[in-house]
Amino acid sequence: MLSFFPTLYPDELLYSTLARYHIRSGNKSFKQTDLELFGYSSQQVCKITLTNNLNYLVKNLPLRSQQKVESLLQNHTLYPFYATFLMPQEAWLLKNSMSKKLSGSILDFVKVTTNSSDDSKKFLKFCPECLEKDTQKYGEPYWHRIHQVSGIVVCPIHGVFLHNSCVEVESKGINYHAASIDNCLLAKNVKNLTNNTVKTLLTVANDINWLIHSNFAFQGLAWLRAQYQRYLVDKGLLQTFAGGKFKFDDYGFAQLIFEFYGQESLEAINPMLAQHQGKYFSHCLFGCDVNPAIDRITHILMIKFLANSIEEFFQS
Ligand SMILES: [Zn+2]
Incomplete structure (x- = not known):
């Protein structure tokens, strides 16, 4: 002991x-x-x-x-x-x-x-x-x-x-480094962000924080995909046809989500999002239940954009 x-x-x-x-x-x-x-x-x-x-x-x-x-x-x-x-x-x-x-x-x-x-x-x-x-x-x-x-x-x-x-964070081998002024050095070239970007980043941080503390029972990735389709149809970004066929406006989706958050915010959260544009979003929207890895942050960003409220999306 x-x-x-x-x-x-x-x-x-x-x-x-x-x-x-x-x-x-x-x-x-x-x-x-x-x-x-x-x-x-x-x-x-x-x-x-x-x-x-x-x-x-x-x-x-x-x-x-x-x-x-x-x-x-x-x-x-x-x-x-x-x-x-x-x-x-x-x-x-x-x-x-x-x-x-x-x-x-x-x-x-x-x-x-x-x-x-x-x-x-x-x-x-x-x-x-x-x-x-x-x-x-x-x-x-x-x-x-x-x-x-x-x-x-x-x-x-x-x-x-x-x-x-x-x-x-992911170093091989064991280590126990407490925070100190020696390992917490201020970076000199920190990008200055606009007030709007800081506000957006703070909202995203609070949404993630809410989700961490919410403790609701998640209904599964197939449910998530079905939810996405419902919201996309409502927004006019997805057309569904007989036989399970559908047409998704990936370019339009990327345009709208970048407008919603601002390029600077999305780049600060995940620089990859800006590079892959629409293709990556469609991969997360329609392939979430077959993909072995879950990109939680991209899902949170898409949910907030589609439903305007993370809480409402999960509880509907
Ligand atoms: Zn602080």
């Missing part, structure tokens, strides 16, 4: 608390910290955002600790983000795999592509204002969970651009 464990801060990523434990333990190697916390050392990918073997960790916490696996999962890992667009039984499998010692890959449960070519996803992110305020309030900075959610590019509290730290 651990002799101490740091108190988790509001919206702190569990990895961040473990990294603060590593510093306080005085351990010389990350491996030793891994052994103390989890009873073994694992090289699991996504360990930073989707920490597994939580049952062991919670049982191993000091006697007075009130911490529960469910609360760690829901409030301090990216589980609730990846649980979106998963059916209840699939979300349960993901939760189960994070609770236990995992032999396979967690990616089999989250349905994401591994070889992401988007650089912005590869480092832990931080908000300079949160960094400063946390240091004043708690005496040290920490990694916020919400800042690590893909698609969120501005801090939902301060509305400022998130910066990349020097800590890699």
